[in-house]
Amino acid sequence: DVDPAALRDAIHGGALTVDLQPFLDLRTNRIAGAEALARWHDPGQGAVSPSLFVELAETSGLVADLTRWSVNATFKHIADARRLGIALPVSINLSAVAFVERGLVEHLSDALSLWDVDPGEVTIEVTETAIIADLERGAHILSRLGELGVGIAIDDFGVGNSSFAYLREFPATELKMDRSFVTGMLSSPRSTRLVEAMIHFAHHLDIRVVAEGVEDAATLEALRALDCDVVQGYLIGRPVPAAEFIASLAGVM
Ligand code: G
Ligand code: G
Numbered sequence: 001d002v003d004p005a006a007l008r009d010a011i012h013g014g015a016l017t018v019d020l021q022p023f024l025d026l027r028t029n030r031i032a033g034a035e036a037l038a039r040w041h042d043p044g045q046g047a048v049s050p051s052l053f054v055e056l057a058e059t060s061g062l063v064a065d066l067t068r069w070s071v072n073a074t075f076k077h078i079a080d081a082r083r084l085g086i087a088l089p090v091s092i093n094l095s096a097v098a099f100v101e102r103g104l105v106e107h108l109s110d111a112l113s114l115w116d117v118d119p120g121e122v123t124i125e126v127t128e129t130a131i132i133a134d135l136e137r138g139a140h141i142l143s144r145l146g147e148l149g150v151g152i153a154i155d156d157f158g159v160g161n162s163s164f165a166y167l168r169e170f171p172a173t174e175l176k177m178d179r180s181f182v183t184g185m186l187s188s189p190r191s192t193r194l195v196e197a198m199i200h201f202a203h204h205l206d207i208r209v210v211a212e213g214v215e216d217a218a219t220l221e222a223l224r225a226l227d228c229d230v231v232q233g234y235l236i237g238r239p240v241p242a243a244e245f246i247a248s249l250a251g252v253m
């Protein structure tokens with residue numbers, strides 16, 4: 001069983017790692033960066049699911065610790081990549097609780113300086129649910145993140161309690177179309193048109209679109225034809241340990 005004490009030890013004792021999963025830019029046909037995904041390998045339990053330990057962190061006061069760990073570990077990988085001459089834009093996930101955590105923006109700002117990371121190479125992924133949970137605070141944090149110069153992606157777009165209204169106020173730079181729209185988008189004309197409409201809608205607001213969960217070439221080509229900007233999914237690459245990811249980039253770039 002995993003408990004808060006075990007999670008605290010994992011965070012501070014080096015049992016967490018970062019996997020990176022590539023983004024393919026459909027305009028350049030090149031890998032344009034990666035999403036950082038935290039992993040916990042417990043000696044007794046094996047791999048602990050991220051949704052499980054993120055929730056555990058949220059309910060046991062360890063969210064700030066987890067966020068700090070994720071940001072620092074990811075920035076360290078960016079610094080490693082830079083030493084190999086590789087620019088590595090990354091997206092980092094923040095849970096709903098992490099998003100409104102006091103000190104988040106300051107910590108992010110400090111970590112950017114510490115690791116000498118260009119804010120333009122960092123995107124924060126946050127779900128609609130997280131923003132809506134506390135609309136006023138959500139808007140405030142988003143605007144401060146915008147001032148910091150990091151990108152803001154709305155993760156799992158389209159499956160939460162979406163409201164078009166908040167897109168008027170919030171400076172999102174990227175919309176991640178939820179996997180559920182992408183998987184099976186070719187199964188009916190209506191599914192395809194829904195994806196097309198979401199892409200047009202985002203582009204009208206100068207927001208770029210990332211399609212999640214692309215698993216086959218036909219879907220990728222359909223997304224390209226519909227003017228989608230970026231794709232992510234098992235077809236492009238599964239999440240792999242960061243060092244392995246960077247080594248593979250060193251081979252192709
Ligand atoms: O590949 P996968 O099973 O890792 O991801 C499961 C979920 O865990 C995703 O929804 C992802 O957003 C979330 N997740 C992965 N790493 C982190 C992290 O460092 N912090 C937070 N808050 N969520 C994460
Ligand atoms: O909630 P978020 O979108 O951050 O979740 C990322 C999760 O999606 C991770 O668990 C990752 O492993 C998973 N994932 C990434 N690409 C694919 C894919 O092509 N198919 C499926 N089924 N899952 C994917």
Ligand code: NA
Nearest residue numbers: 035093125155
């Ligand atoms: Na994500």
Ligand code: MN
Nearest residue numbers: 155156176212
């Ligand atoms: Mn998502």
